[in-house]
Amino acid sequence: MKVIASYNIKGGVGKTAAAVNLSYLAAGEGASTLVWDLDPQGAASFYFRIKPKIQMGGKGLFRRKRALERVIKGTDFPNLDLIPADFSYRNMDLILEGLRNPQNRIRKLLKPMAREYDYVFIDCPPSISLVSENVFKAANILLVPTIPTTLSLRTLDQLVTFIAKRGYRNFTLLPFFSMVDRRKNIHRLITKHRPMGMGKFLDSTIPYASIVERMGTERAPLEVYARSSPAAGAFRSLWLELKTRL
Amino acid sequence: MTEFKSRKQRLREFLLPEGKTAASFVRSLRKLAGIRRASAGKYDCVLYDSFDGRAYAQNVLLSWVDREGGGILQALSARDTALLWEQPMKKPPPRFGSTIDRPDKAAWLERCMGLRALLPAIKLSVKRQTFRWTDDEDKTRAWIHVEDTEISTGGEWAHAGVRLVIEPLRGYASSVKRLEDRIVHDTGARIDLEGLFARLMERHSIEFARRSAKLNVVLEPEMEPRAAIVKVLTFLADVMEVNEEGVMAAWDTEFLHDFRVAIRRTRSLLGQLKKQFSAEDIQPFRDEFAWLGQATGRMRDIDVYLLEIPEFQEMLPTRFRGYLMPVRDLLLKQQKVEHKKLKAVLRSKKYRDLMTRWREFLEQQQPEPSALSENGATVATVARKRIRALYKRVLKEGWAIDDESPAEDLHELRKSCKKLRYLIECFQSLFPADQIGAVIRKMKQLQENLGEFQDLDVQIDGLMGFAEQLDIDREDTPHNLLAMGAILGNLEHRKREVRTEFKDRFAAFSSSENRDRFNNLFRYAQRQAA
Numbered sequence: 001m002k003v004i005a006s007y008n009i010k011g012g013v014g015k016t017a018a019a020v021n022l023s024y025l026a027a028g029e030g031a032s033t034l035v036w037d038l039d040p041q042g043a044a045s046f047y048f049r050i051k052p053k054i055q056m057g058g059k060g061l062f063r064r065k066r067a068l069e070r071v072i073k074g075t076d077f078p079n080l081d082l083i084p085a086d087f088s089y090r091n092m093d094l095i096l097e098g099l100r101n102p103q104n105r106i107r108k109l110l111k112p113m114a115r116e117y118d119y120v121f122i123d124c125p126p127s128i129s130l131v132s133e134n135v136f137k138a139a140n141i142l143l144v145p146t147i148p149t150t151l152s153l154r155t156l157d158q159l160v161t162f163i164a165k166r167g168y169r170n171f172t173l174l175p176f177f178s179m180v181d182r183r184k185n186i187h188r189l190i191t192k193h194r195p196m197g198m199g200k201f202l203d204s205t206i207p208y209a210s211i212v213e214r215m216g217t218e219r220a221p222l223e224v225y226a227r228s229s230p231a232a233g234a235f236r237s238l239w240l241e242l243k244t245r246l
Numbered sequence: 247m248t249e250f251k252s253r254k255q256r257l258r259e260f261l262l263p264e265g266k267t268a269a270s271f272v273r274s275l276r277k278l279a280g281i282r283r284a285s286a287g288k289y290d291c292v293l294y295d296s297f298d299g300r301a302y303a304q305n306v307l308l309s310w311v312d313r314e315g316g317g318i319l320q321a322l323s324a325r326d327t328a329l330l331w332e333q334p335m336k337k338p339p340p341r342f343g344s345t346i347d348r349p350d351k352a353a354w355l356e357r358c359m360g361l362r363a364l365l366p367a368i369k370l371s372v373k374r375q376t377f378r379w380t381d382d383e384d385k386t387r388a389w390i391h392v393e394d395t396e397i398s399t400g401g402e403w404a405h406a407g408v409r410l411v412i413e414p415l416r417g418y419a420s421s422v423k424r425l426e427d428r429i430v431h432d433t434g435a436r437i438d439l440e441g442l443f444a445r446l447m448e449r450h451s452i453e454f455a456r457r458s459a460k461l462n463v464v465l466e467p468e469m470e471p472r473a474a475i476v477k478v479l480t481f482l483a484d485v486m487e488v489n490e491e492g493v494m495a496a497w498d499t500e501f502l503h504d505f506r507v508a509i510r511r512t513r514s515l516l517g518q519l520k521k522q523f524s525a526e527d528i529q530p531f532r533d534e535f536a537w538l539g540q541a542t543g544r545m546r547d548i549d550v551y552l553l554e555i556p557e558f559q560e561m562l563p564t565r566f567r568g569y570l571m572p573v574r575d576l577l578l579k580q581q582k583v584e585h586k587k588l589k590a591v592l593r594s595k596k597y598r599d600l601m602t603r604w605r606e607f608l609e610q611q612q613p614e615p616s617a618l619s620e621n622g623a624t625v626a627t628v629a630r631k632r633i634r635a636l637y638k639r640v641l642k643e644g645w646a647i648d649d650e651s652p653a654e655d656l657h658e659l660r661k662s663c664k665k666l667r668y669l670i671e672c673f674q675s676l677f678p679a680d681q682i683g684a685v686i687r688k689m690k691q692l693q694e695n696l697g698e699f700q701d702l703d704v705q706i707d708g709l710m711g712f713a714e715q716l717d718i719d720r721e722d723t724p725h726n727l728l729a730m731g732a733i734l735g736n737l738e739h740r741k742r743e744v745r746t747e748f749k750d751r752f753a754a755f756s757s758s759e760n761r762d763r764f765n766n767l768f769r770y771a772q773r774q775a776a
Contacts, residue, residue, distance in 0.1 A: 029349045030333040049385035074415030076378075076386045078318070081416055118350075219384075220760060 001114035005139040011126035014145040014178035019123035024221035027080035031036040031118040039125040042085030058088035071201040077104035099222040107138035148190035173199035181208040203236040255329040260410040263434035268394040289313040291370040296362035298455030327441035363498035369398040387418040403584035459504035467626035467774040475624035499549040544583040569729035628773035629673035636666040691747040692755040
């Protein structure tokens with residue numbers, strides 16, 4: 001089982017779009033796939049039309065036996081399941097702090113999932129916190145959607161420094177350019193001259209496109225309602241490239 | 247069978263109330279709250295299995311559905327209609343599941359099918375209407391399929407039944423249970439635990455049994471020997487005929503294997519029990535079956551070499567494995583040529599005449615009342631005598647082998663063992679199943695050793711032959727030869743090991759404990775005859 005976390009310190013960079021669309025593509029190939037919507041805003045759950053609520057609440061996840069198995073919901077798509085978000089996730093740092101070995105709890109919860117799933121995609125909440133540290137411990141790939149702007153690169157740099165400082169070695173950091181707007185000079189410039197020392201950027205880029213934003217009204221992955229759009233094609237390329245790095 | 251990464255998913259199947267058509271049932275269904283039409287269409291559905299029904303033997307139904315938006319291969323439980331796993335598959339499944347690009351499912355299919363190909367067993371045409379049962383977010387909680395199914399029988403389509411399938415999505419089981427209760431209550435549908443596909447396959451499984459090459463001919467101890475032998479020979483002729491199509495089409499290598507085993511068994515029986523027939527009658531058949539064995543042998547040798555290539559590759563360091571490709575290519579080329587020759591043999595007048603005359607001969611061999619027991623013998627007596635004589639021969643030949651004995655002696659013993667095994671298998675129904683089973687198991691252990699010794703010899707000879715056929719001027723040939731040399735070294739080493747192991751295997755076979763097993767069989771047969 002490979003755990004792929006879609007993560008960025010910043011919000012609104014396309015983390016959820018990446019997690020939802022890539023997981024859909026993985027499942028479409030027949031791989032048993034799970035998405036964990038860890039963001040209390042519950043955007044991934046919303047896209048899959050699943051209520052952002054788990055019966056046992058965030059606390060219950062760490063207390064009950066086989067907790068994750070009990071809260072998994074099937075999406076409308078074959079081979080693709082989801083652990084919904086819950087509003088209590090906003091306090092997950094506090095929940096984790098009260099537990100023993102608080103940085104490894106998510107990894108421990110996911111371990112038995114290997115019997116069932118080939119891929120787990122985690123849609124992470126923004127910011128660096130105990131939750132994200134848990135994700136760093138659990139992930140095999142840290143996929144970082146990055147908007148090609150100076151500020152976004154600065155945040156990526158902060159992340160790279162943090163990772164180096166903490167000495168995480170279990171995952172590969174894979175940033176990729178997201179929400180690329182070819183009309184903007186700075187986007188063109190940064191995507192052409194990729195920054196050094198911030199992990200090896202994937203070649204595939206995801207364009208800024210209103211069709212991606214329509215995921216909110218369609219409440220479905222891009223492939224479902226706009227298969228022939230360039231953005232859907234971009235996610236397919238990203239998935240193909242990502243698979244070579246797994 | 248749980249290694250594939252998927253969770254068994256419950257599918258519930260229902261039978262429609264008596265007299266309801268799919269259309270009238272759909273009208274009742276649509277009255278229920280939260281039911282939305284998702285899709286409707288007609289598609290082909292094919293239930294796949296090996297020629298001998300290996301998936302069904304493990305209670306699995308493999309269904310490939312060619313539906314809009316892409317086909318899908320599903321493994322369903324034949325016990326409770328649960329979905330075990332599914333794999334998107336646009337085109338019909340490949341003949342060998344091992345070639346699909348999902349390693350877990352490929353491995354599952356390979357384990358299930360062995361060397362056998364996936365072949366269409368039942369063809370269905372399904373008119374399917376699919377509904378979603380949704381919640382207030384318009385999220386699907388369950389898929390509901392109403393399927394009007396027709397089955398293809400000899401080119402004609404016949405109505406096979408209407409089924410209602412409810413496919414709950416994970417995490418919605420309890421609410422879907424309420425839906426199921428409502429459907430039962432409001433529409434009068436009944437839960438169908440077995441399921442339509444399992445019922446169709448069960449009917450079809452008669453074919454699987456008919457195609458089995460396993461010698462399970464039931465004989466009665468007091469039967470007239472010739473009648474009993476004719477029964478076995480008729481079964482073997484059936485095996486040959488049932489495998490002809492697969493040999494011609496080369497669906498998998500097991501067709502030819504089973505075909506040839508039936509020839510060998512026929513020849514062995516005719517040799518061992520020749521006194522039961524007039525020599526004049528059977529000699530031409532013995533000659534012609536010998537010809538048929540020979541005419542089909544080369545193709546089988548090539549099949550075996552090709553099956554062994556992955557094993558040979560394993561003997562080499564990873565970076566040298568590609569150097570065996572020219573050998574594989576050479577074999578594939580030869581396989582094509584040999585298969586053409588083989589087809590010509592099976593189409594030939596000589597073969598057709600042989601099978602026709604053979605069938606006629608077997609039919610004519612009805613026992614005459616006066617000849618029922620020329621010397622008072624029943625099949626039980628004949629079986630005991632012949633098995634005993636061969637068993638003694640095997641012991642004698644085996645005891646005569648020591649460390650200095652030439653390889654030919656082992657080959658001779660292997661042949662005698664084979665004859666003994668065929669004879670025991672032909673007459674196994676005359677003996678208690680547990681006793682005969684134990685004897686066969688012990689025989690197998692000895693035969694494995696002798697068989698491997700022989701196979702290694704054939705492999706070594708084969709590799710030497712291929713080495714001579716490689717184009718010496720090709721740049722890669724020295725590498726190919728080195729790789730083959732490395733394999734030869736391995737094979738020679740293994741051959742020495744097998745030769746050493748023989749002593750222990752034969753000691754186990756000739757042990758007093760095993761001799762008692764045989765003697766018990768003989769005593770049992772004697773009692774039966776008396």
